[in-house]
Every structure is written in C-alpha cells, then in structure tokens.
Amino acid sequence: MSETPVWSFLGPTGTFCEMALRQVAPAQADGALAVELDPCQDVPTALDRVRERRAQAAVVPIENSVEGGVNATLDNLVAGAPLVIAAEVAVPVTFVLAGRPGTSLADIQAVSTHPHAWAQCRGWMHANLPEAVYVPGTSTSAPARALAASSEPLSFQAVLCNPLAAKSYGLEVVAAGVADNPDAVTRFVQVTRPGRVSQPTGADKTTLLVQAPHDRAGALLDMLSQFAARGVNLTRIESRPAGDSLGRYRFSIDVEGHVRDERVAAALIGLHRTCPLVRFLGSYPRLDGRPVVVPAGTSDKDFVVARSWLGEVLEGRTL
Numbered sequence: 001m002s003e004t005p006v007w008s009f010l011g012p013t014g015t016f017c018e019m020a021l022r023q024v025a026p027a028q029a030d031g032a033l034a035v036e037l038d039p040c041q042d043v044p045t046a047l048d049r050v051r052e053r054r055a056q057a058a059v060v061p062i063e064n065s066v067e068g069g070v071n072a073t074l075d076n077l078v079a080g081a082p083l084v085i086a087a088e089v090a091v092p093v094t095f096v097l098a099g100r101p102g103t104s105l106a107d108i109q110a111v112s113t114h115p116h117a118w119a120q121c122r123g124w125m126h127a128n129l130p131e132a133v134y135v136p137g138t139s140t141s142a143p144a145r146a147l148a149a150s151s152e153p154l155s156f157q158a159v160l161c162n163p164l165a166a167k168s169y170g171l172e173v174v175a176a177g178v179a180d181n182p183d184a185v186t187r188f189v190q191v192t193r194p195g196r197v198s199q200p201t202g203a204d205k206t207t208l209l210v211q212a213p214h215d216r217a218g219a220l221l222d223m224l225s226q227f228a229a230r231g232v233n234l235t236r237i238e239s240r241p242a243g244d245s246l247g248r249y250r251f252s253i254d255v256e257g258h259v260r261d262e263r264v265a266a267a268l269i270g271l272h273r274t275c276p277l278v279r280f281l282g283s284y285p286r287l288d289g290r291p292v293v294v295p296a297g298t299s300d301k302d303f304v305v306a307r308s309w310l311g312e313v314l315e316g317r318t319l
C-alpha cells in the first residue's frame with residue numbers, strides 16, 4: 001500500500017498558504033485532500049522538508065500584488081539543494097480584524113499579523129486604528145491561534161487574518177473586508193525536488209535566477225538580449241542582493257514558455273555561456289492558462305528547419 005504524500009506549507013492551519021495548497025493538491029474521489037498536511041513555522045522550513053525528503057511538495061507564497069516578490073521564498077529557492085516549481089496558483093487576499101469574543105475597536109491597542117498582511121492593511125489601520133501598534137507574526141494565522149489558545153492578556157488584542165482562520169479559531173470579527181486594495185492577490189507556488197522536466201502545455205512559464213557579470217558596461221542589457229533575440233517575453237524581473245558583497249545583484253525572472261520550447265532553451269544556453277550563474281527553477285503551466293504568443297521566426301519548427309539547413313551546409317549540400 002502506498003503512503004499518503006506529505007505536503008508542507010506556511011502554517012499553522014488557516015493561512016492563505018493553506019488555501020492555496022488546497023487548490024493545487026490532489027483530491028480523493030470524495031473531494032477530501034489526498035495529501036497529509038504538514039504546517040511549518042516559516043517558508044525556509046517548509047522548503048527544507050522537501051529537500052530532506054520529509055515532504056513530497058511544499059506550497060509557499062512567491063509574489064504579492066501589493067508587496068511584490070516574497071524574499072523568504074525567492075532567496076531560499078536558490079540557497080540550498082535544488083528545488084523546482086511545479087505549479088502556481090493565485091489566492092485573492094482579504095482580511096478580517098478579529099479578536100477574542102466581545103472585543104470592540106476601542107479595546108484594541110495592538111494588532112498582530114504577517115508583515116505582508118500588515119503592508120496590505122496599513123491605510124485601513126491608519127484610518128480606523130491610528131494608535132494601534134503592530135506586532136509582527138510568523139503568518140496571519142499564528143497570532144490568531146495564539147490569541148484563541150489562552151485567556152491571558154497578550155501583547156496584542158486583535159489579528160488580521162483570513163475569515164476562515166478567524167472562524168476556525170473561534171475569534172470574533174471586529175471588522176470585515178479590511179484591505180487597502182480590495183483586488184489584492186498573492187501568488188503561491190508548489191515546489192518539488194527536481195526530476196525529468198514535464199512536457200510543455202503551450203501555456204507555460206519558466207522561472208530562473210540569473211547573475212549577470214558585474215564588471216562590465218552593458219552586462220544587464222546583454223542578459224536581457226538573450227531573451228529578446230529569441231522572442232521570449234518576461235513576465236517578472238526582480239533584483240535580489242547576491243549576499244556576498246555590496247553592489248552584487250542577481251535577477252529573479254519569470255518568462256513565458258517552457259524550457260522544452262526551442263526559443264526558451266536557446267535563451268538559457270545563451271545565458272549559460274555569458275553569465276556566471278544561471279539556476280533553472282522550473283517550467284510549469286501558467287495559472288491564467290493563456291497560450292504563449294510565439295513571435296514569427298521563433299517557433300520550434302523555425303528552429304528545427306534552421307538547424308537542418310545548417311546540417312545541409314555542413315555536408316556541403318547547400319550554401
């Protein structure tokens with residue numbers, strides 16, 4: 001009998017991350033999850049569980065429509081043993097302000113939540129609870145659980161979490177629909193250990209980490225030219241400090257297409273020839289399912305025809 005696969009995520013139960021996991025994890029015939037949930041204290045721990053083979057997959061936040069890239073994820077993905085992204089999912093993010101039963105706005109002097117959640121509610125907090133102090137939490141549900149778990153006074157009287165977490169921990173909603181941007185979404189990724197790369201679907205994305213040479217003019221332009229020359233469209237590019245000295249940056253990049261697409265493969269080969277570091281972080285179906293637009297002259301067929309023409313040239317059969 002095969003064992004139930006373990007999937008790790010940023011816990012405890014009730015995070016947006018768990019909502020994302022429930023959207024991508026396999027389900028049984030009756031709709032119940034076919035994986036065992038492994039809530040972790042932070043993103044690096046969730047990813048390490050996969051590296052250590054204690055989990056088959058991890059679901060972690062990677063990009064937030066308000067705060068941008070999630071550094072804990074972007075940096076950890078390239079820090080240790082290789083991992084790759086297998087799928088992506090977006091979760092709409094709206095918060096409730098919740099406290100122990102009976103709490104009213106006037107009782108709240110301090111609020112705890114994840115720093116990204118706080119960043120998404122700053123304007124609302126300023127307008128409604130300008131005096132409230134912020135107490136950082138390891139996730140949105142960790143302080144919710146802590147508040148519900150005891151009746152002793154804590155350093156905060158309310159939390160910003162998702163409505164399901166407030167309900168499951170038995171907290172009372174003091175204010176609903178708390179968000180500076182009602183359309184905010186967070187993108188999460190399912191991460192696994194690398195294996196043979198899947199086949200393209202025609203609507204894929206590839207994530208890379210690239211370090212451009214730092215000691216010559218135009219290095220960044222050269223790096224970007226590797227994509228432009230092959231008609232590969234970028235959907236995200238962010239710089240992250242390399243960490244070893246000031247002024248050295250790496251680029252976290254998402255491109256349209258799959259590493260098995262000729263034009264994406266050619267861009268990667270070009271990067272590998274010219275950049276000191278290139279990490280492939282996975283090709284996976286894009287969440288909007290929108291087919292990739294392939295510019296003229298960059299389809300797989302165009303590459304195959306051109307290669308066969310060159311073969312003919314080498315054999316002296318054509319010029």
Ligand SMILES: O=C(O)C(=O)C[C@]1(C(=O)O)C=C[C@@H](O)C=C1
Binds near residue numbers: 017070116141186
């Ligand atoms: O704390 C959670 O609930 C998470 O899933 C993490 C996280 C994030 O890292 O951005 C996810 C969505 C919200 O933007 C707030 C926090």
